[in-house]
Amino acid sequence: MHRSSLPRLFSALALASLACAAQAREHNPLADLARDESPTDRLIVKYRDGVQPFATARGEAAIRVAGNRQGVSVRHLRAMSGGAHVMAISRAISPQEAEAMAQAISAGDPDILYAEPDHLLKPLMTPNDSYYSLQWSLSDATGGIRAPAAWDKASGSGVVVAVIDTGVRKHADFSANLLAGRDFVSTSFISNDGDGRDADAADPGDYVTAGYCSTGSAAANSSWHGTHVTGIVAATANNKTGVVGVAWGAKVLPLRALGRCGGYSSDIADAISWAAGNAVSGQPTNTTPAKVINLSLGGTAACGKTTQAAINAARAKGAVVVVAAGNEKANASTSSPANCTGVVSVAATTKAGGRASYSNYGTSVTLAAPGGDSGAAIASTWNTGTSTPGSDTYAYMAGTSMAAPAVSGVAALMLSANPKLTPDQVATLLKSSARAFPASCSGCGAGIVNAEAAVAAALAAK
Incomplete structure (x- = not known):
């Protein structure tokens, strides 16, 4: 969730040690074999x-x-x-x-x-990205999503994932997978870019001074939230750089609907509609409609009729809508859009496979994915700027905002393997293929998302 996801920059020691490990792996690319x-x-x-x-x-x-x-x-x-x-x-x-x-x-x-x-055996896809071993969420035996085995069958190629968020910096580690996108923020008070809606989905920073958002509100540095989420979905694989995305072959459509102080549900609803290829007043036709829409955002409210209508329209176009369950340690039924009908609502788990300390829970949660916690957060793309943009870097963040794009990435892998799947089929297969929680996760849905089993189920589906 925006604002509750806390960044932590990689230490120089961690980066150096991982770079050495990555170089060692490159000398033996066939070290991991899987039965074909x-x-x-x-x-x-x-x-x-x-x-x-x-x-x-x-x-x-x-x-x-x-x-x-x-x-x-x-x-x-x-x-x-x-x-x-x-x-x-x-x-x-x-x-x-x-x-x-x-x-x-x-x-x-x-x-x-x-x-x-x-x-006959074949190589098990092991990326040579230099920080891959820090990405426990992808392959850890206890808390990971079993992505490497899924990558032998699908990469996300041919699938567009819309990331509705703070916009995105064109980070070198995913720029090859980035589509043009749009800015749906309608007011300059939030936008911080001097204008309203336009074709520029770049994140100018969402830093605020004390009292800017409301009387007594705290100051905050720029979060680069959309950049971190985008890397989880589709950072480039095998470029010997940085991290790898869950659906590293997919394309990301960045849609900016959040800025300083958050974002209006009206802007978010329009972004949902446009992402799926529906008409939005004053906006051009979306020529690259998304089959997966990621919403790592929310707030305490009932699901609004406007938001629900946008979700319904997107699903009617064949888009899977994935939503973060929320970071309030409360029942997800109080968090919108996680409480909307037809969404895949995602709780967050730790490296031990239990519910993260902050994660929302309840019957409206569909399943869970790694969101991290203190000591083991989620590594992804980021920016060095504290207010305005700086240079590319990487950081750890924790939150259901990090869990949702992991599921969006798995959904993209499934649709890459079987493009005929409907949103309801994707949701059903995500649940039926999820693996049991290795630690306590009451109210976390069907289990931890299992990329390997989900892709296998997608391939087997009619």
């Missing part, structure tokens, strides 16, 4: 120690019979280190058929220690 459920044309057979020759008469018969059952012939290809032997099958067969053959061969000769398919 592809056909194979080989088996591995190992006889018990001391059995000579390689294939006894009984073993040859077992191999021949197993091959006949599958309509193939089998021949000896080569010996391996350790005493096993590779057997070539006359044609490729499915993993299930190969497993059945291996079991039949083992059962046919007690001198065989084991027989197994010689599976």
Whole structure:
């Protein structure tokens, strides 16, 4: 959520140590392998120690019979280190058929220690981005979303994700994935850029002096909130720089609806409508409509009729609307737009997989994703400026604002794998594929978003 997400710049030591680790990984890009459920044309057979020759008469018969059952012939290809032997099958067969053959061969000769398919393996996508190992939310066994296995099947390519937020700095780590976008802030009091709505979605900074927003309101530095959220969604992968986004192959449509003191729901509603390709008075046609809309924003209120109508219209265009559940440690039913109908409302979890201390909760929450907490926040793109823009950098932030774009990224991966999915199907599959919470997370929905299982479910869906 805007303002409640606290940035912490990476320490120079952390950056230096991670850079060294990244360089070491680049020397062994195939270090992580995953089984590919592809056909194979080989088996591995190992006889018990001391059995000579390689294939006894009984073993040859077992191999021949197993091959006949599958309509193939089998021949000896080569010996391996350790005493096993590779057997070539006359044609490729499915993993299930190969497993059945291996079991039949083992059962046919007690001198065989084991027989197994010689599976084809492939590299598991491990980005070479220099700060990737700081992104525990992507791959940590306990608290992560299991993104690397999903990336072997989808990258988000072909999907547009709208980020409705404070606008964006054209950070070098995601500029290749950035579309033009628009500024929907209608008043200069909030905009801080000297004008109203226009074609410039750049974030000029949302810093405020004490008392600017209201009597007694606190001073605050620029948050660069939209820049951080955008990096979580779609920072470029394998550019040996910075971080990697959940849907690193997707395009981001930045829509500025927040500025100093926040943003009006009327501006946010227009941005939602325009993002999906619906007409908005005074605005040109959106030629790159989004299939996922991320709203890392909210406030304590009922879901307004205007906001609900914009969400309904966006869903009717096929857009999945993902919303942060809120950072008030309260029931999400009191936070809008998390309490609107038809949205995917996202609570935040810690590295331990439990509910983050600040996260909203309740029956309106759809599922959860890593939002971080003290000691383990979410790493992403940022800017050095305290008021006006400075240079590109990276920072840690924590909040349901960080959890929502993780789910938006997974939704983009799903739609990249299966573009026919409807918003309701995406929501259903996100819930059914979510994994159980490893720690207490009462009121956090169906589970922690599971990118690997969600993409597999998308591929299997009609």
